[in-house]
Each structure stands twice: as structure tokens, then as C-alpha cells.
Amino acid sequence: MRSWTFFLSALGVGLVFFLAALGLGNDYVFFAGYVVLQYIVLATAWNILGGYCGYVNFGTAAFFALGAYSSVALHKLGANVNRYASGFLADILHLILPLSLPSLVIVGGIVSGIVGLGMGYLTLRLRGVFFAIATLAMAVVLQTLMINWDFVGGSRGAYVIRPNSISAGPVTLSYIEYLFLVMLVLAVVALTVARLIERSRLGIGFSTIRDDEMAAEAAGVPTLRLKLIATMISGAFMGMAGAPLPYYLGYIEPSSAFGLPYAVNSIAMPMIGGTTSWVGPLIGAILLGSLQQIATVTISSAVNLLIVGVLLVAFVIIAPAGIVGLVESWRRTRARAAS
Amino acid sequence: MSQAPLLEVKGVGKRFGGFVALEDIDLDVKEGERLGLIGPNGSGKSTLVNCVCGTLHNETGSVRFAGQALDGLPAHRRTHVGLARSFQLPRPFMSMRVVDNLRVPLLYTVRRRSLLISSQKELDDRCMELLRQVGLDAKAKRMPSDLTQVEMRKLELARAMAAEPKLLIADEAMAGLSHSEIEDIIALLLRLNAQGVTIIMIEHIMRAVMSFSQRLAVLVSGRKIADGAPADVVNNPEVVSAYLGQ
Numbered sequence: 001m002r003s004w005t006f007f008l009s010a011l012g013v014g015l016v017f018f019l020a021a022l023g024l025g026n027d028y029v030f031f032a033g034y035v036v037l038q039y040i041v042l043a044t045a046w047n048i049l050g051g052y053c054g055y056v057n058f059g060t061a062a063f064f065a066l067g068a069y070s071s072v073a074l075h076k077l078g079a080n081v082n083r084y085a086s087g088f089l090a091d092i093l094h095l096i097l098p099l100s101l102p103s104l105v106i107v108g109g110i111v112s113g114i115v116g117l118g119m120g121y122l123t124l125r126l127r128g129v130f131f132a133i134a135t136l137a138m139a140v141v142l143q144t145l146m147i148n149w150d151f152v153g154g155s156r157g158a159y160v161i162r163p164n165s166i167s168a169g170p171v172t173l174s175y176i177e178y179l180f181l182v183m184l185v186l187a188v189v190a191l192t193v194a195r196l197i198e199r200s201r202l203g204i205g206f207s208t209i210r211d212d213e214m215a216a217e218a219a220g221v222p223t224l225r226l227k228l229i230a231t232m233i234s235g236a237f238m239g240m241a242g243a244p245l246p247y248y249l250g251y252i253e254p255s256s257a258f259g260l261p262y263a264v265n266s267i268a269m270p271m272i273g274g275t276t277s278w279v280g281p282l283i284g285a286i287l288l289g290s291l292q293q294i295a296t297v298t299i300s301s302a303v304n305l306l307i308v309g310v311l312l313v314a315f316v317i318i319a320p321a322g323i324v325g326l327v328e329s330w331r332r333t334r335a336r337a338a339s
Numbered sequence: 340m341s342q343a344p345l346l347e348v349k350g351v352g353k354r355f356g357g358f359v360a361l362e363d364i365d366l367d368v369k370e371g372e373r374l375g376l377i378g379p380n381g382s383g384k385s386t387l388v389n390c391v392c393g394t395l396h397n398e399t400g401s402v403r404f405a406g407q408a409l410d411g412l413p414a415h416r417r418t419h420v421g422l423a424r425s426f427q428l429p430r431p432f433m434s435m436r437v438v439d440n441l442r443v444p445l446l447y448t449v450r451r452r453s454l455l456i457s458s459q460k461e462l463d464d465r466c467m468e469l470l471r472q473v474g475l476d477a478k479a480k481r482m483p484s485d486l487t488q489v490e491m492r493k494l495e496l497a498r499a500m501a502a503e504p505k506l507l508i509a510d511e512a513m514a515g516l517s518h519s520e521i522e523d524i525i526a527l528l529l530r531l532n533a534q535g536v537t538i539i540m541i542e543h544i545m546r547a548v549m550s551f552s553q554r555l556a557v558l559v560s561g562r563k564i565a566d567g568a569p570a571d572v573v574n575n576p577e578v579v580s581a582y583l584g585q
Binding site for chain 1: 392394413414415416418419423424426429431432433434435439442443444446447451498499501502573574
């Protein structure tokens with residue numbers, strides 16, 4: 001299937017879900033669905049570096065929060081242009097701000113992508129465990145930075161008042177429906193990009209890095225450049241996933257935006273789904289994400305991470321290649337039995 | 340008129356901590372030549388290959404290839420300019436099928452130089468042709484983990500060949516191979532050489548080295564102790580004592 005066909009059919013499937021949820025007439029579906037979609041983006045983004053290249057990133061929350069905070073900063077600047085700028089600069093800012101949600105998503109992606117590139121440049125000479133530790137350290141550094149940056153609320157946090165609804169032409173959507181829709185499109189874009197990478201020369205290069213960097217270099221693969229591309233794309237999507245967060249929550253503060261669950265989930269979801277293909281993070285995110293949402297309303301929100309932990313341990317022991325790996329090995333044995 | 344050598348190694352030295360792995364190595368290889376590089380285990384043969392190919396960086400001396408200084412160039416750039424090597428311990432890409440392993444150098448090295456293999460079909464054909472040459476065509480769709488150690492060596496050699504090098508360094512490509520398989524590989528390397536590929540063969544199997552090489556260089560404890568016609572070199576008393584002990 002060509003990428004455009006894939007993109008459009010995935011978008012079609014997503015829209016069917018969206019319309020079905022609209023038909024239900026229950027806002028909760030959108031609140032829960034938004035989180036699942038957000039995890040599809042995060043898991044897919046993590047997998048581009050972690051699954052395809054084999055570099056485990058513990059700093060997902062940092063890229064994610066960076067996207068969220070760039071939205072907060074632009075939102076605040078947009079609301080108080082005259083306080084922070086004057087003259088010509090103010091005129092320009094008035095012209096640009098406030099940015100629409102899709103533009104904020106793009107800005108969040110650019111900011112996190114650049115930080116990803118920078119982090120990659122500093123840390124990609126490290127391998128394995130050392131790289132993982134470096135990403136964790138980066139998350140802590142960025143969190144400290146946000147705690148001390150008063151403009152975006154510091155440790156107090158910042159409120160973002162979202163509009164009630166948004167209309168385009170004859171269509172009027174409540175804001176949560178709009179957020180869901182934006183995240184849906186983003187998830188489809190992320191999956192399309194991941195799938196495109198997987199089937200391209202770039203994806204083959206990424207797998208060689210995961211398998212054996214020395215042999216990859218000997219075959220002519222510019223490993224450092226490829227790893228930088230991977231951290232950049234991965235970071236950018238994480239930032240894009242975070243950009244709408246302030247509008248979703250209405251309030252944001254460092255310890256929740258940089259929360260451990262984002263990092264843990266975006267590792268666990270691809271691991272459980274399977275890291276070698278774009279399908280894995282999708283399955284993992286839908287499965288774990290929905291399970292967490294169900295647990296939140298039926299048991300308690302504290303059970304979430306417990307579920308993730310138990311499932312992760314179970315999968316690492318029973319099916320290290322994830323659900324996709326299980327299905328593949330089952331198909332292989334069936335094919336062998338048939339022949 | 341003397342032609343400038345294709346590979347020019349001058350005064351190369353490399354230490355690992357206090358251990359001197361290579362000391363002041365000079366080695367010239369002319370275009371189209373077949374050089375055998377021998378030496379006891381731990382004599383620095385693979386370290387020299389690693390310094391030439393950019394896997395390791397030599398601390399002293401310089402390496403020139405086809406008139407270009409290679410010092411400081413990362414390994415993949417050296418592969419692009421026409422150096423290819425097989426690893427002594429095979430390092431296949433484990434998550435890819437055997438045939439896809441060969442796709443990597445084709446996509447990342449050969450396609451940079453020419454647009455000849457642009458279609459998927461040409462790419463597949465080229466991979467299969469290379470596998471046929473080393474006798475692995477029946478295993479094309481298998482995973483490397485299904486291969487025997489010997490087959491992995493062949494894959495290793497095929498992957499180096501896939502990069503279409505000017506200089507191919509075969510680092511113990513024949514260890515563990517049977518008599519007839521050695522003949523096959525030698526015939527293959529001779530064919531490549533006839534097509535203009537310069538070849539450095541690192542090998543312990545003397546019969547193979549002697550029948551293949553036009554020139555022999557001997558490393559012992561990180562120094563080059565002999566370099567010349569194979570027959571002369573193996574009768575060199577210093578070489579004999581290094582190999583047999585005194």
C-alpha cells in the first residue's frame with residue numbers, strides 16, 4: 001500500500017471512530033480517547049528511536065512537556081502581547097498570535113525536534129545503558145529549568161483557559177471534540193511516518209544500527225547522522241503530542257507534565273505491542289491506554305502504573321518480541337507445518 | 340614509471356593502554372595486487388585492518404587510499420571511497436534476512452556512486468547474484484541465525500563484495516571451510532581480482548594464502564618483519580622462527 005493510501009485509509013478509520021463517538025453523545029469518550037491517541041503518538045515516536053535504532057530513551061516526558069510548555073509560553077505571550085513587547089515587535093506578535101491549535105502542535109514539534117537533535121548530538125556517542133541514563137538526566141535538567149521559569153508558571157503551574165467550542169463554517173465542535181480530532185490526525189500522521197520510515201532506505205539503516213553499528217559503518221551506513229535523524233523525528237513527535245496538553249488539562253505544572261507515567265508508558269507500549277514494526281506501538285498503546293482508562297473509572301487511577309508494570313514484566317518474560325512477535329512466530333510455525 | 344600505490348600505510352601505530360598493538364607499520368598495496376597478510380594470533384593483523392578501515396583510529400602515521408588521506412574519516416566514508424572489509428568474527432545484521440543483509444551496502448554505498456540499481460528488481464537481482472557467487476542462494480530468505488558459522492563467513496564476504504570496493508580486505512574469510520569450499524572462495528576472489536579489485540587476504544590457512552597471494556607481508560607482535568614474494572618470505576629465517584618458535 002502506498003503511503004498516501006495508508007494515510008487516507010487510517011484517517012478514514014479514525015473518522016469513523018470520531019463520528020461513532022459523536023453519535024454516542026458522551027464527552028467522556030473524547031476525554032478517554034484523547035489520552036489513548038496521545039499514547040499512540042508517544043509510543044510510535046519512542047519506537048522510532050527505541051525500536052528501530054535500539055536506543056532506549058527514558059526522557060519521553062521531557063520532550064512531551066517541552067511541547068506542552070511551548071504552547072503555554074505562546075498562549076501567555078498571545079494573551080499579554082502589550083506587556084512583553086512594544087512597537088513593531090508587538091504589531092508582528094499581534095498578527096501571529098494567538099496561534100491555532102494545529103500551529104501550536106507544529107511549534108511544539110519544532111522545539112522538541114531541535115532539543116532532540118541537540119541531545120542526540122551530545123549523547124549518541126554513548127551506548128546502551130549510558131545513553132538511557134543521559135536521557136533521564138536531560139529530563140531532570142529540563143524539569144528543573146521549567147520549575148524555575150516564572151513566565152510559564154514555575155512550580156505554581158499555569159492555567160490555560162480553553163474556548164468552549166470552535167466552529168469552522170457550518171460545523172461547530174465542542175473543544176474536547178476538537179482536541180480529539182487534532183490528536184487523531186496527529187496519530188495518523190505519526191503512524192504514516194513510522195510506516196514510511198520502516199519501508200525506506202532510512203528504516204533499513206536504522207535496523208542496521210540496532211543490529212550492529214560497527215558492521216553498519218563498514219557497509220557504508222552513516223550511523224551518527226541516522227541516529228540524529230531518529231532522535232529528531234522521535235523528539236518532534238513527542239513534542240507534538242504534548243502541545244495540546246495544556247488545553248486538554250486546563251492547568252499544567254512541571255511535576256505532572258514531566259510525569260514518570262509518560263516515560264514508562266511510552267516504553268511499555270511498544271515493548272508489549274512489538275518494537276520492530278509500526279503496528280506494535282499502535283496495538284500496545286490501544287491495549288494499555290484503554291486498559292488504563294477503564295481501570296481509572298472502575299478501580300482507581302492509582303492502579304494504572306501497576307497494570308503497566310505487571311504487563312511489562314509478563315511480556316518481557318513470556319513474549320520479548322511483543323504481540324507482533326508472537327503473531328509472527330505463530331504464523332511462521334504454521335507455515336512450516338503446512339509445507 | 341612507478342604507479343602510486345592504491346593503499347599507502349605509513350608509520351601507523353596503535354596502542355591499547357600500555358600494550359603496543361601496532362608499531363610503525365609501512366605497507367603499500369598497488370592497484371590490482373593480491374596481498375596476503377599473515378602472522379601469529381595477536382600479531383596485530385586485525386588491528387591494522389581496523390585502522391585502515393576506520394573502525395579504530397591509529398595514533399601515529401597515516402593511511403592514504405587512492406591518493407586521498409583517510410585520517411579522521413569515519414568508517415562509512417572509507418567504505419564509500421572504495422574500501423570494504425569482512426569481519427573476522429561474522430557480524431551479520433541479525434534482524435534481517437540473508438538477502439536483505441546485502442541490500443545495506445547496495446543502498447548505502449553503491450547507490451551513492453551510481454544510479455544503476457534504481458529499481459527494486461535490480462536490487463533484488465544483484466543481491467541474489469552475490470549470494471549465488473558465494474553459494475548461499477538457497478538460504479536467501481532465511482535469517483542469519485539459521486546459518487552455520489561457515490555460511491556466516493560467506494555472508495560476511497558477500498556483504499563486503501556488495502559494496503563494490505576497489506580494495507577488498509578479507510579477514511579470515513576461510514576459517515573452518517572445507518577443502519572444496521576454500522577452492523571455491525579462492526576462485527571467487529581470483530575472479531574479483533581479475534575484474535580489477537585489489538585484495539588483501541588475511542588468513543591462517545597457508546595453502547590458501549600461498550596459492551592466492553602475489554606478495555606476502557608478515558606481522559609479528561605489531562611489527563612488519565617481512566614483505567616480498569611468498570616463496571622468499573616463508574623461507575625467511577625470522578618468519579620461520581616467529582611461527583615455529585625458537
